Amino acid sequence: MSAKQTMYYVGFCRVCKTGPLGLRRCGQCENVVLLCDECDATWSNADLAAPPQYAKDGELPCPKCKASLVESPSHWATAEQLQEIDWLQEAINGGLLELKQGIAFTPDAADESSPP
Amino acid sequence: MRRSNQQTIRLIQGLVRLVRSGRLPVRWLVGLVVLAAAYLLMQPLLVRSLGIDLPGLGDLTGIVSETPATEQQPTEQPKQKKSPAADEINQILRDGSQQTYESPAGLLYRRGSQHGHRLKHLMAHAKDQPDRPGQHGVFDSEQPEEIVAVVDEAYRQAQTGKKVQVEREGERTVYTVDLNRRVGFIGGESGNRRNRPAARHIRLVVEDRNFITAFPYRP
Ligand SMILES: [Zn+2]
Ligand SMILES: [Zn+2]
Numbered sequence: 001m002s003a004k005q006t007m008y009y010v011g012f013c014r015v016c017k018t019g020p021l022g023l024r025r026c027g028q029c030e031n032v033v034l035l036c037d038e039c040d041a042t043w044s045n046a047d048l049a050a051p052p053q054y055a056k057d058g059e060l061p062c063p064k065c066k067a068s069l070v071e072s073p074s075h076w077a078t079a080e081q082l083q084e085i086d087w088l089q090e091a092i093n094g095g096l097l098e099l100k101q102g103i104a105f106t107p108d109a110a111d112e113s114s115p116p
Numbered sequence: 117m118r119r120s121n122q123q124t125i126r127l128i129q130g131l132v133r134l135v136r137s138g139r140l141p142v143r144w145l146v147g148l149v150v151l152a153a154a155y156l157l158m159q160p161l162l163v164r165s166l167g168i169d170l171p172g173l174g175d176l177t178g179i180v181s182e183t184p185a186t187e188q189q190p191t192e193q194p195k196q197k198k199s200p201a202a203d204e205i206n207q208i209l210r211d212g213s214q215q216t217y218e219s220p221a222g223l224l225y226r227r228g229s230q231h232g233h234r235l236k237h238l239m240a241h242a243k244d245q246p247d248r249p250g251q252h253g254v255f256d257s258e259q260p261e262e263i264v265a266v267v268d269e270a271y272r273q274a275q276t277g278k279k280v281q282v283e284r285e286g287e288r289t290v291y292t293v294d295l296n297r298r299v300g301f302i303g304g305e306s307g308n309r310r311n312r313p314a315a316r317h318i319r320l321v322v323e324d325r326n327f328i329t330a331f332p333y334r335p
Contacts (some may be wrong), residue, residue, distance in 0.1 A: 070229075113301050
């Protein structure tokens with residue numbers, strides 16, 4: 001069992017109506033997406049009205065580089081990493097999204113292979 | 117022996133009453149007594165020599181009804197058999213098998229999700245996670261087979277269109293099914309703040325027959 005992990009999130013998923021939308025950082029290209037902690041629906045930016053992407057054949061690829069967003073070294077983004085995400089900062093400053101800190105639902109493969 | 121004597125006496129008394137009332141001629145009575153005496157004498161011998169069980173006089177007259185009630189055929193009990201499904205479920209949950217599990221209702225649980233397999237993800241709803249942000253639906257049962265069964269029930273009911281709300285989002289279909297009885301409660305941060313309210317709905321997310329997630333829910 002992996003330890004409880006901090007996850008920054010911005011509200012809840014409109015598809016499953018339960019999962020927090022965590023900020024997930026691709027371990028390969030460092031792209032950050034919004035990932036539902038419950039149903040794996042993914043949004044590339046703050047436009048949550050847009051249709052989400054879903055996992056395919058058990059894989060959840062990064063929309064930019066196609067690396068797995070689930071497998072290590074992808075992970076929940078840290079506060080510092082989020083500072084660099086322009087679309088996120090704009091949405092927060094514009095009052096569109098509110099950043100909160102919580103505990104992630106799922107075991108994170110990245111954390112099992114020793115955190116950086 | 118003492119009891120069979122009493123039975124015999126009662127039998128004779130009954131016969132005497134019949135004679136007195138005129139319903140039985142005296143010579144019949146004499147004949148019957150002779151026959152009875154002969155039977156009483158012979159019975160133990162016959163039992164011993166033939167090895168068969170012969171009734172005493174009391175049995176014949178029904179004065180003492182010791183005949184055991186015919187044994188009830190034990191009704192066929194549904195056996196607590198360990199189903200092949202249980203083995204399959206265990207292989208995925210315990211041994212980390214990546215195989216696809218097909219539920220009796222036809223839902224396909226495949227590998228995927230951040231838990232590695234959709235069945236493992238489902239089982240994450242067998243326990244509360246009090247510090248999970250928002251709501252976390254928790255099934256009352258902790259048994260994988262029972263949880264799979266209640267999800268199947270919701271899926272079947274959803275297909276009948278009875279007490280179900282259907283939403284579509286791209287290739288996904290989301291059912292909110294009212295099962296009309298308590299199936300779990302709302303945990304997580306928000307559920308625990310509200311004293312874990314009971315849930316009788318299941319929210320089920322599928323892509324075709326592929327199971328994505330399901331959990332107890334309050335609409
Ligand atoms: Zn990437
Ligand atoms: Zn979701």
